[in-house]
Structures are given as C-alpha cells and as structure tokens.
Amino acid sequence: MTRTHLNVFRPVSLAIRLLLLATSAFATSIPMLNDIPLDAKQKLSGTLQVQLETKQRIASGQWAQINETSWLTLKSQSGRGLLEQHVFVHLDAYPTSDQISKLEATGAELILQDWVPPLTNHPTGFFLAVVPLDRVGELAGLSFVRRLGNGEEVLFPQNDTARQLTGVNEAVSTYGAEYNQGSGIRVAVLDSGVDLNHPDIPTPVYAVDYAEWPDSNFTVGNTVTGHGTHVSGTVLGRGIASDGFYSGMANEAELVFLKIGDDAHGLETSAGVTHSFIAARDYYDCDVSSMSYGYFNEFLDGSAENEQAIDYVVEDGMLVFQSAGNSATSDAHKMLTVPANTSSGFVAIDVYGWASGQVMLVNVIAWDGPNTDDRTLFDITLYDNNLVEIDAMLSEQQQSPRGTEGRYLIGDELLPGGGTTRYVTVTNNSDHEQIFHLYMGVQTLGPYSIGYEFDSGDPGYTVGSPAIADGAIAIAAYNNRLEWIDYEGDEHNTSGTLNDIASFSSIGPRVDGLQKPDLAGPGRYVASCRDQDVLSLQPGQGYDNYILPNHPADPPGEAGVYVLFQGTSMSAPAVSGATAAVLSNWYRHEEFPSLSHMVRQVLQESAIQDEWTGDTPNYIWGYGKVDVLALAEFIITDAPEPALNMLPTDFKIVGVYPNPFNATALAVIDLPQSSSLEVNLVNLLGQHVTVVTKGEYSAGRHEFVVDGAELASGTYLLQVVANGQTLSHKMQLLK
Numbered sequence: 001m002t003r004t005h006l007n008v009f010r011p012v013s014l015a016i017r018l019l020l021l022a023t024s025a026f027a028t029s030i031p032m033l034n035d036i037p038l039d040a041k042q043k044l045s046g047t048l049q050v051q052l053e054t055k056q057r058i059a060s061g062q063w064a065q066i067n068e069t070s071w072l073t074l075k076s077q078s079g080r081g082l083l084e085q086h087v088f089v090h091l092d093a094y095p096t097s098d099q100i101s102k103l104e105a106t107g108a109e110l111i112l113q114d115w116v117p118p119l120t121n122h123p124t125g126f127f128l129a130v131v132p133l134d135r136v137g138e139l140a141g142l143s144f145v146r147r148l149g150n151g152e153e154v155l156f157p158q159n160d161t162a163r164q165l166t167g168v169n170e171a172v173s174t175y176g177a178e179y180n181q182g183s184g185i186r187v188a189v190l191d192s193g194v195d196l197n198h199p200d201i202p203t204p205v206y207a208v209d210y211a212e213w214p215d216s217n218f219t220v221g222n223t224v225t226g227h228g229t230h231v232s233g234t235v236l237g238r239g240i241a242s243d244g245f246y247s248g249m250a251n252e253a254e255l256v257f258l259k260i261g262d263d264a265h266g267l268e269t270s271a272g273v274t275h276s277f278i279a280a281r282d283y284y285d286c287d288v289s290s291m292s293y294g295y296f297n298e299f300l301d302g303s304a305e306n307e308q309a310i311d312y313v314v315e316d317g318m319l320v321f322q323s324a325g326n327s328a329t330s331d332a333h334k335m336l337t338v339p340a341n342t343s344s345g346f347v348a349i350d351v352y353g354w355a356s357g358q359v360m361l362v363n364v365i366a367w368d369g370p371n372t373d374d375r376t377l378f379d380i381t382l383y384d385n386n387l388v389e390i391d392a393m394l395s396e397q398q399q400s401p402r403g404t405e406g407r408y409l410i411g412d413e414l415l416p417g418g419g420t421t422r423y424v425t426v427t428n429n430s431d432h433e434q435i436f437h438l439y440m441g442v443q444t445l446g447p448y449s450i451g452y453e454f455d456s457g458d459p460g461y462t463v464g465s466p467a468i469a470d471g472a473i474a475i476a477a478y479n480n481r482l483e484w485i486d487y488e489g490d491e492h493n494t495s496g497t498l499n500d501i502a503s504f505s506s507i508g509p510r511v512d513g514l515q516k517p518d519l520a521g522p523g524r525y526v527a528s529c530r531d532q533d534v535l536s537l538q539p540g541q542g543y544d545n546y547i548l549p550n551h552p553a554d555p556p557g558e559a560g561v562y563v564l565f566q567g568t569s570m571s572a573p574a575v576s577g578a579t580a581a582v583l584s585n586w587y588r589h590e591e592f593p594s595l596s597h598m599v600r601q602v603l604q605e606s607a608i609q610d611e612w613t614g615d616t617p618n619y620i621w622g623y624g625k626v627d628v629l630a631l632a633e634f635i636i637t638d639a640p641e642p643a644l645n646m647l648p649t650d651f652k653i654v655g656v657y658p659n660p661f662n663a664t665a666l667a668v669i670d671l672p673q674s675s676s677l678e679v680n681l682v683n684l685l686g687q688h689v690t691v692v693t694k695g696e697y698s699a700g701r702h703e704f705v706v707d708g709a710e711l712a713s714g715t716y717l718l719q720v721v722a723n724g725q726t727l728s729h730k731m732q733l734l735k
Contacts, residue, residue: 192261193222233529249577355451361441477523
C-alpha cells in the first residue's frame, strides 16, 4: 500500500500491543538478525540492526524483564510495537512504478509523501516505509535499494532577559514603529505539545500531531511535559498575561505547531521528526523552524535522514534553528586514539543502582576522511567488573555516505542492580592510527537518564543530531539568569557566572571537523509560558521554586502562568524567534532565493565577542552571542528593497553562503553596470584552482555556484574581477 495523504490516527494502545506480542507463537515469527542474508544485512544501518535484535530478544522472552528505560534507549518505542518496523528506504532516485510494485510486494506500506531527493552532500534520496518485521531482510535484498535506515530512533527534549540579551528590546527601541516583531513571518515549532488555552499562545495557523507518524491527528496538547508550551512562548508568546513583560521574541509572528512528542513520555522518533521538517516547508510554507529535541545517532557527520531533510528545506529557503544539546557534562562521550593493529586500554563505564534491567549499548564512530573507498575496520569488546569478557552482539560495521565508520555493541545481559562497572575496549584493525569516538547508546537527560556513563567522559564532540546538519543553525546556551524570586516571594540563586557559557551546553566540533555549534543564546532559567495541563507544573507539585508571578510587581501568593526552564532547548527558540522578528522587516520577494543563507551569515558575522566568548568561531560558542540589533540594522538600513527596477549602486561581493561550506556554496555579486566578469577560487598561494564564471553580465545581482567538490579542505579566496576592479572574500572548505 502507498500512502500519500494525512491518515487518521490508529487508537490502539502500546500496552495492548505488547500484551499480544508476549506470546511465544508470535516470537517464533520474528527472525534472528543472523537469518538475514549477509548482502541484505550489510544494507541495514547499525541502529536498525540493534533494533531488530532487541525486538527479537524481547519477543522471545530472553529480555522479558527489560527496564522501560532500556526499551526507550534501545529505540524500540514505536506505537506499533514489535509487529512492524519503520525504515527509511534509500534509492538513487524516486521509485519507478515497477520498483513501487516490488517494494509493496514485501508487505511494506510506502509513505512516498516523505520523499527527500538526493542533494549535493547526500547521494541518495529516501522515503519512510512501514514493513512487517519478518520481511525487513526481503526489503533490503531488493537490488535497487541502496540502504535501510531506522525510522524509530528516539529524540529527547533538550522572555524577559532573553529579549534583552538577544538585542530584541534594543531593536524595538531603536526603530520604534518601523520595527515589526514577526508580522507576516510563519514559524514552525516542532515540540512535545502546546497548551492552546494559555493566554499568550496565539491560535496556530496549523496544528498537527505527528508523534506517531505515519499516523497523525489534530490534538496537540500534552500532559506529561510543558516543554513545547515553554518553547512556543519563547518564540512568539504574546505577553498578554504579563502586560508584555514576558513577551516572546517575535510576538507578532504566525505559529505552526507540529507536535512530535508522544503522550506517554514526550519523546519522538526520527520518522516523525523527518516528516515534520518536510511538512513545515512543503505543506505549511514556514519561513523559520525551531526544534529543541536531539540525540546521538549512528555517524554524527550530518548524513542521517533527519539531517538530510533539514538540508532539503534550508536549500528551499527555510531557516532551521536547533538546540545544540546539553551533554557537555553528561559523560556520554569518550574519545580514544588507538595505534594501528592495536587494542585500546580498558574504558570504564559506571553502572548505577537504578540501571537494573537496562541493557548496555555503546556506539563507536571513526571518521577517517571522506573517501568511501578507505575503510577503518574495528572491533569492540565488553567486559565485566573483573575484566572478564562477556557476551555481546556487534552490529555489522557500516559506513556513511560521507566516509564515517560506525558500529554498535549491545550486551547480552540485563544489567544488575546495586551498582557495578563494565569495561569496553576498541581494537583498531587498520594499518594507521585512528581516533575513535565512543557514545552511550543515546543522549539522555533528566527523567530519561540511563543508568550508566563513562567514568570520565570528554565534553567535546557532543553537539547532537539533528543540530549537526549542514544547514542547521546549532544554538549553544549561556547563563542569562542566576537569581530570581518565585511567585511565593522566595528568593533563589544558582551556581555559575553570569553571561558565561552554561556548563551543560554541548561542545563541538562535528566528528568530521565542521564548525558546531553556530551561535549562542540565553538558555539558563529562561522565563516563558507554563503549561497548565501538566500536573507536575501545577503549584504544590514540587516545581514551586520555578513558577513566577505574572509580573515582578505582583504581590506574592498567586501563581502566574510563567515558569523558568533551562537548557539549549531554551536558547534555540530564543534565537529563532528573535531572528523571525527581524525577518518580518525584510520584504518577502522571490527575487531573493538565498535569503536564508544571507541571514545565517549576517548572524554569524554580527555575533558578539566578549570576555567570555574569546576569539570566535570556536567549538564552545560558535561565532558568539546572537545580536539581533546588528541583524536589524543590516535588514532595515543596509538590505535593499527588492523592487524589480532597482539596480545595485556598488560593485561588491554581497556574500557567500554557507561559509564554511561543504562541497558547494552560493556566491552573490552585485554589478552596478554591465561589464565583463571573472570569478575564480584561488588558494592561499595565489593559484587559480576553480573557474566559477567568465563572461559578459548585465547590471544587477547575480548568483554563482562555487564547486569545491574536488578540492581539499582548507582556506580559499573567492576572487572577483570586473571593470579593472578586484574584490576577494575568504572561504573555508570543510569536508
């Protein structure tokens, strides 16, 4: 069956499904992973291999006592339970009618509306399919199927002072009535759910629940977490209940709310997230999106399906803001350098008392360059607290389209309670020294914390997916509030240095060296809307210290509809909303197809450097603290109105987007009069390495693609010559 339209939600509970699946009769219908032919199994992503093995063990009774946290950690929480598997089907091109017939012959339900085409940095396209579990191998065995990804990976949730610190208040003060605060800009918020009865939350233009995609409905509330309501208020809350004191960044923008958090835990699968990005742009015509969910995926190099979906919508003109992650202090990452043909030392993993019934899951990543013909093969071994090797399954080693190697280890045992230690080693089977990155099975925080972590983790390389997408603007968090007074009049304070980076804020770079995060925004105890449908956020339920009065001048005693949250989950919507407000001052016109790239570069170039950021860009702050006033100055005073009869007044390089770039970039050049034009890419020795264009051009704005696909990573100069004048612009190529 092929589905190409919105479907009605199937109201069958996970509990009922699991009860049905507990029978031994059903267990025998799930094949062992090793029963799948090797050529087909090699097309399965590492997480998909782990998923299939996990489902088989649970259904067979081997893991009958598995802890619910591991059920989530092992990425097996699909609403359809063990009966089916959500997979991303990768092909060279959109499937032909014959290929569709062969795909459907495996019993797969094809969600072709989720097709994302191949892109410059993504060699295959893909779509979502739901396939019977016992036929995954058959689907992978089709000759035209390039690979299968896992659609059930789990993503986790990750403004008074915010408006001040991002420069929104100053922009309003500087430009007065001339400054719009989001009018005409449509923002997609992808999050857990939203309280539509909150006085500050505007009626959405669209509101859809994609948490169980491809099933969907139009109920977007959530009673287990107030994450989505807080984020929505930060982006575009109207500030009604506070007389404007707690207004969101873009308090005139339009809201499109896409619910991605399930009703049980507020978690989401990669299938729902991927579809939501596509829908935000293709269905709902959004200009900006904000999402504060993330996780550690198989390769962490920008090649995953949800990252490709981001690059697709960014290429189409949507700005995508993502929380960088809260893992700098989580001990979820360990970096090792292992000599050729050698095993590493023992890496200790602390297992805590609450880990009883959980399963050990470790992901190992090795980036050895973009050449997919070069392979760095390795093994992983698991040991008990006495350094005795214990049984574990290793996934088939996989390679991403960008050359990154990845492999998972999953222990056979259910971990004991009481606290203990496990150890792993990595054996480098190659003839060269290699850096390996070890990650706990997923990035988990707060109520979803798994019960084990590295004894001494490394804070770098912890920016999560999908913030690591090429086109995503990954936002770190800094300390904007360390003291406050709650609604009962009690004063509170916390540790840290005001305006310095938040200790939890994830640190880059990406495993292939790409700059991440991109920018930093306020993310420490940000005030925004309190979801009044969530029991834990009601007065007297343990969160009173963080509930605020509706206005600081209100007398103590009455709980307001505002609350303090912290995390990069808060900094990302602060920056996305602030940017959306400024964009409303830019005339929307199809003459400017590279708007999103231009805004991104201006955000980077105008970011604040101070005593805390140091020199930027760096892997803690990105390019620095976002400065909306500088962006507003560019848009309101420097950016030309897109009138059809307007010609440039100066010969200039408007910009190169993105920069740094991977493979290709877009150069925008203004010519005030008709002239001969020559554009070249030059290395630092002055040698011409790429001819971009050479010819006669009319007066106006021109865009050229700079192709660096065959060049080595490094610094280059874009050299532009017209009418005897020469301009240059530095470009950074990262692969």
